[in-house]
Amino acid sequence: MSQSYENAYDDSIDEVMPTCSSDTGFGPTHQNPTFLAHLRGLRKISVVPSEVRVQAMDTNSGSGSEESANARLNNRSIHVLPANVNTHTLHLQPMGSMEPISPLPNIDSLHTLPTGAPIYAKSLLTKYKKAPLVLSTANDSPIKLSRASKQYLYDETGQEFLDCINGTAHVGHCHPQVVSAGQVQMSRLTTAQGFLSEVLSKYVKELVDTLPERLSVCYLCNSGSEANDLAIRLARQYTQSDDIIANEGAYHGNLGVLVDISPKINKSIPQYRNKEWSHTVPVPKFYNGKHDLADGETTADLVKKHVQDFEDCLKTICVQKGRRIAAFIFEPMFAIPGVHIPPKEYFQEVFRLVRQYGGICIADEVQSGLGRTGENFWGFQNYDVFPDVVTVGKPLGNGHPMAAVICTKEVSDRLGGYFSTFGGNPVSCSVGLAVLDVISNEKLMSSAKRVGRLHGMALKDIMRKYPNMVGDVRGMGLMWGIEIVAEQASKAPCPELARNIMFGLKARKILVGITGDHRNILLFTPPMCFTVDNSRRFCQSLDDVLNECLTSFNIQSLSLQLQSDGRNFLLDDVLDPQGSKGQSRKRLASNDPEEDSVKSENEDLIEDLDDKIDSKRAKMELEEYEDLD
Ligand SMILES: Cc1ncc(COP(=O)(O)O)c(C=O)c1O
Missing domain, CATH: 3.40.640.10 (Type I PLP-dependent aspartate aminotransferase-like (Major domain))
Incomplete structure (x- = not known):
């Protein structure tokens, strides 16, 4: 049924620039009733190609007053709490607002995300009597996402981020097989309420x-x-x-x-x-x-x-x-x-x-x-x-x-x-089938196992290098928790440091979240197409950020002593495959009993890390590993 937007929108919408027609030939986005429902209650809407901007306006004055906009929005389908409420909601703010209409409501969401909260290291301040550190002043602006592909997210300026938190995009953001399965099914049969379908x-x-x-x-x-x-x-x-x-x-x-x-x-x-x-x-x-x-x-x-x-x-x-x-x-x-x-x-x-x-x-x-x-x-x-x-x-x-x-x-x-x-609607089932298919076709499970094993080894080396910041590293496959503490001995959770690390990673275009009762555990759950290359980049960046924290916070790292003792770290091999293999061998040959159990396994893996591995090759190699099993 064709419907003019005046009928579909309520009267609070006063401006639409219907210039957006999608590539798919389904017509302008603004005719989509779901889309309209979500925008209902917002005063001014402009739709421009590949981008939707929404701005809340005060109905009476016509000004963009934040308070009145929020008040209006509270009664509308998009629920944004007033600025002064300490909200623990997970959602919702229309992304892409031209002007923020409230502080981000998801600051206290399930996971803390690197999206626009100021960072101060208060407890470290007390401890080390140093000025609060903000690793980067430029990185605390909200990220407004516009698209995603594989393990990468893109903001509206086209900036690419390595996504290490959004495991929901399990087989990779917008995987073409999944997208196509949904699109095809959508054109055939979308609802079969109460009926069976093949x-x-x-x-x-x-x-x-x-x-x-x-x-x-x-x-x-x-x-x-x-x-x-x-x-x-x-x-x-x-x-x-x-x-x-x-x-x-x-x-x-x-x-x-x-x-x-x-x-x-x-x-x-x-x-x-x-x-x-x-x-x-x-x-x-x-x-x-x-x-x-x-x-x-x-x-x-x-x-x-x-x-x-x-x-x-x-x-x-x-x-x-x-x-x-x-x-x-x-x-x-x-x-x-x-x-x-x-x-x-x-x-x-x-x-x-x-x-x-x-x-x-x-x-x-x-x-x-x-x-x-x-x-x-x-x-x-x-x-x-x-x-x-x-x-x-x-x-x-x-x-x-x-x-x-x-x-x-x-x-x-x-x-x-x-x-x-x-x-169980047919579109969901088609999408679900495609996801299962991709997991199996692309051997994502064995990839998660192998990439995860290397990733875990590198993270554990980082932990050894910075024991006064990284208290523990746990996980398997592509799910890891990195517990950030104020010092090794007390194991005291250090949420401020965790935040700094998260934002430090964000400055390096890598996104992780923070979880845990004390909000001091970095949570790493990337899409399953995460590669060895990605892991290297993540670990190198984490190493850099921790190093920056180390000097800025004046944290005494045991690793410095260890390094001056001539101890080497496997991390170097994982991060720098061109580097000397002998170094990790030396470490593996050390008397560290904890390493013995993984020794031969590590040696095999390091053997294969000597060359720079691009993601395609990594996948092929992972398949070979699988065959060796
Ligand atoms: C362990 C766990 N269970 C349940 C849920 C709820 O899932 P949903 O957000 O799809 O309702 C979540 C969401 O993050 C979760 O992490």
Whole structure:
């Protein structure tokens, strides 16, 4: 139906320059009803080729007053809170505003992102009595993204950034196969509400085939939050109980029930009232966690302590309070609390306990699914455990909003009705199929494994080089957490330094986020097409930034002493493949017992790093590695 924009817009819109006609031949963007709905309430709109600008104006005065614009916007579909509210929302500000209409509302978002917050090193200031450091004054302006391709993001001036945070673009931003699958399907059939379609059956089969056999029932929905909400409903129906255990610092989504089980969000809600059915257990952290290794203790002893915490929690709920447990929901790699990977035994024991007390186990794979950890398609498979329900969102659609819940037949049988208008629509299924196809065709899982292994080695060398800043480095595949501390001995979290590092990287056109309870952990989850070259660039830049911090903050780095002792770092080899191989050999031949276990593996990998590897070649080499397995 053709519609003039006057009918579609409300009367607050007074100017449109309909000069934009898209390349796809679908006509001007301004005729798109969704687009119009989003812009409704904004006073002045100009649409120019490949760029949309939105400016909020005061309806009465015609001036661009920020306060009145915000007041108006609060009643509109785009929700922007007034400047004086300390908002913890994740969203939303129309990007591309000609003038900012409020301070960025996502400053306290799920992850801290390098987008326009001032940076001061207050605690370092006290500690070292130095002036607050801003690594670069030019890098605190908001990034307004305009396009993306592969592992690169581009702002509106065409500046390219290496994307190390947006794992949602799992197989690479705007992968042509995924884009084309969506476009083609969109021109055939977009909605099949309540009906079957071939693409739906095919997608469900392919997705379910990636999971252990008993996880055989699949529900398709539209976001990770929706998936987790359904998972909780499944658990409650199945167990006829209400209580949920999640981890401290967890985030499982933004729907009502999920906020109640997500301390990351509910802790920041003013006067939030804890729900009696929602419980938390500590994350099994082996660095800066609840338990530290005492003299003579092993990792196995720490695992026991964490399992004991879990059992204590169950006893409090079920014995002391007389309640009944429905589920334990967890992120297999604990990405949101800062990437923590406990030994298998932890999850194996915890699963046993949860089931013993009548609950089921829900693996939230929103961050860790679809091969990100390199070793397995699903994060939970790294622990040889079998959850009753698995949820996944972000990577499934490579940015297209889609999610899934996969569970056992027994659990599903007790659900009763489920319906979703958009869940499982043919466009999403086509996109989802293309994503699965690309993961397999481009061997992205084995690439994540190999690139991740090198990346981890380089990061660990950086940690050794700057022990008074980088306290710990954890991860696997293409998911890493880099924990920033004020000094090695105290392990005190240092969010200000983390921020400086994040902005230092941004100045070098590399984007990472910050996560963790103390906002001191750099989170690295790039698209899966991230290459060895990219890793070198990341590590070299991180090295440079840390070095800059070292001198600026006058941090005594143990590494300087180590270097003057003639100790060399593998990092040099990884970053500078032309450099002397003998250096890393020397280190590998050192008496460092920690290195022994990875020694031969490292040697093999270094062998192959001698030449400069471009991304295509890296991929071919990775395939060869895979064959050697
Ligand atoms: C672990 C985890 N679970 C659930 C969600 C919610 O997903 P969505 O934002 O698609 O609702 C997120 C989002 O960041 C997440 O990281």
